[in-house]
Amino acid sequence: METPDTHTDAAGRDAAATGIAAQSWEQAAADPQYRAAVVDLLGALAYGELAAFERLAEDAKLAPTLADKAQLAAMASAEFQHFERLRRRLAEIDADPTQAMEPFAAPLDEFHRLTAPSDWLEGLIKAYVGDSIASDFYREVAARLDADTRALMLAVLDDTGHSGFAVEKVRAAIDADARVGGRLALWARRLMGEALAQAQRVVADRDALSTMLVGGLADGFDLAEVGRMFSRITEAHTKRMAALGLAA
Numbered sequence: 001m002e003t004p005d006t007h008t009d010a011a012g013r014d015a016a017a018t019g020i021a022a023q024s025w026e027q028a029a030a031d032p033q034y035r036a037a038v039v040d041l042l043g044a045l046a047y048g049e050l051a052a053f054e055r056l057a058e059d060a061k062l063a064p065t066l067a068d069k070a071q072l073a074a075m076a077s078a079e080f081q082h083f084e085r086l087r088r089r090l091a092e093i094d095a096d097p098t099q100a101m102e103p104f105a106a107p108l109d110e111f112h113r114l115t116a117p118s119d120w121l122e123g124l125i126k127a128y129v130g131d132s133i134a135s136d137f138y139r140e141v142a143a144r145l146d147a148d149t150r151a152l153m154l155a156v157l158d159d160t161g162h163s164g165f166a167v168e169k170v171r172a173a174i175d176a177d178a179r180v181g182g183r184l185a186l187w188a189r190r191l192m193g194e195a196l197a198q199a200q201r202v203v204a205d206r207d208a209l210s211t212m213l214v215g216g217l218a219d220g221f222d223l224a225e226v227g228r229m230f231s232r233i234t235e236a237h238t239k240r241m242a243a244l245g246l247a248a
Contacts, residue, residue, distance in 0.1 A: 021144050028146035029093070037208035038149050039090065043100030044108075044202060045138060046086035049156065050101070051108055052131060053079040059123040068120075068169070075127075075162050082156040089152055104202060111198040115191055121173055121180065122187050128166035129188045129240055133195040136233045141212070170244045185246040192237055196230070 020028045029035045056076035063069040090097040115130065117123040135157045142153040174181045203209045241247065 020146055021150070023146045025093070025146050025148035028149075033208055033211065035093075037212040038145065039093070039095045039100050040103070040206050040209050041138075041141065041145075041153070042086055042090050042095075042149075043097075043102075044104040045153065045156065046083055046090065046097065047101040047104045047108055048134060049079050049083035049086060051112060052076075052127075053083060055112065055123075056127065059117070059120070059127070062117075062120040062123060064120060071165055075165075082158075085152065085156055103206065107198060107202050107205075111194060115194050117187075121170060121184060124162075124166040124169055125184055125188050125244070126191055127162050128170075128244070129237065130191045130195055131162070132240055133192060133233060133237060134199070136236050137199055137229075140229050140232070144212075167243050170246075174245050181246055184244070185241070188241060188244075188246060192234075196233075 020034065029038070053076050056072050056079060060069045060072040060076065063072055087097040090100050115126060117126050138153055138157055142150045142157075145153070170184065174184075
């Protein structure tokens with residue numbers, strides 16, 4: 001889930017792909033460490049999509065109207081379809097989907113436990129802001145992957161319709177009661193901190209991912225580029241907050 005302009009930089013870098021980013025999966029996967037890193041990425045993303053499906057289905061229970069409930073159910077269905085694509089791809093590259101997801105279940109479940117919304121509006125903010133932060137991170141990494149894996153990741157990171165829906169509902173709530181804005185701004189800042197901390201923990205625990213991100217594989221990031229990446233993610237978060245009518 002994302003705002004339309006959040007992946008402009010990554011798309012621009014993709015247009016000038018070199019190294020592994022210009023290779024097919026068959027070419028790049030000849031390196032077993034690269035293959036392990038991609039299996040980790042797809043496993044993490046697959047579990048994230050499965051968790052998003054479960055969360056949206058649960059959030060639908062908090063929806064104030066039948067129309068809102070139906071909208072969330074449709075978005076949950078889209079997340080499950082993304083999960084199915086990732087599960088099929090893992091099987092196609094001879095990776096067991098359940099084993100690929102397993103290392104990421106506990107940390108992602110813990111993130112969702114720590115950021116359980118208390119009401120309908122907090123749930124919308126979490127889906128719009130929290131999931132978009134994860135999408136931005138995956139897009140940054142995808143720009144450096146082989147062409148086949150990159151295309152799949154970008155496809156499953158497509159907006160499921162939550163962006164416009166969340167902006168409309170949150171803005172309407174703030175217009176009706178300005179005090180809501182302060183509470184939701186604090187909630188969004190908490191989500192930002194928890195999401196970044198969770199991403200760092202997951203990467204630190206997986207050797208192949210760590211190697212990829214710090215330059216050992218797939219034209220990985222150097223330390224300066226890591227800083228720029230997080231600056232871009234933070235900038236995109238600030239834009240999303242502005243779209244919601246909230247201070248970052």
